[in-house]
Amino acid sequence: MIVARIEDKLFLNRYKTDERNAHLKIKDEKICFEKCGAHNRPCTYVCPADVYEWDGQHMEVKFEGCLECGTCRIACPFDNIEWEYPNGGYGILYKFG
Numbered sequence: 001m002i003v004a005r006i007e008d009k010l011f012l013n014r015y016k017t018d019e020r021n022a023h024l025k026i027k028d029e030k031i032c033f034e035k036c037g038a039h040n041r042p043c044t045y046v047c048p049a050d051v052y053e054w055d056g057q058h059m060e061v062k063f064e065g066c067l068e069c070g071t072c073r074i075a076c077p078f079d080n081i082e083w084e085y086p087n088g089g090y091g092i093l094y095k096f097g
C-alpha cells in the first residue's frame with residue numbers, strides 16, 4: 001500500500017506569490033513574545049503549511065506557502081494576526097492528487 005505524505009500532497013499545489021503584499025501579518029510582535037508563550041504559540045503548530053516559525057525572539061511568517069485555510073486566525077488566542085485573502089490573481093491554486 002502506498003501512503004502519500006502531506007508534504008507530497010502540498011507539493012502538487014501551485015502558488016503565485018504577491019511578493020510585495022504579504023496577506024498575513026503579525027499585528028503586535030510584543031504579544032507573541034510576552035504573552036503567547038504561555039499558550040505555546042498555537043500558530044506554530046496549527047498551520048498545516050508551517051507558515052509560522054518562532055526563532056525565540058521573533059515570529060517569522062512565510063506567507064508564500066499559505067493554503068488560505070483560515071485556521072491560524074481562529075487559533076490565535078489574542079486575535080493578533082492580520083489576515084486577508086491575497087490580491088486577485090495571486091495565492092494558491094489547488095490541484096488534486
Ligand code: SF4
Nearest residue numbers: 032036041043076080
Ligand atoms: S498565536 Fe497569535 S499571539 Fe500567539 S504567537 Fe501566534 S500570532 Fe502571536
Ligand code: SF4
Nearest residue numbers: 047066067069070072
Ligand atoms: S491560513 Fe492556514 S495555511 Fe495560511 S497561515 Fe493560516 S493556518 Fe497556515
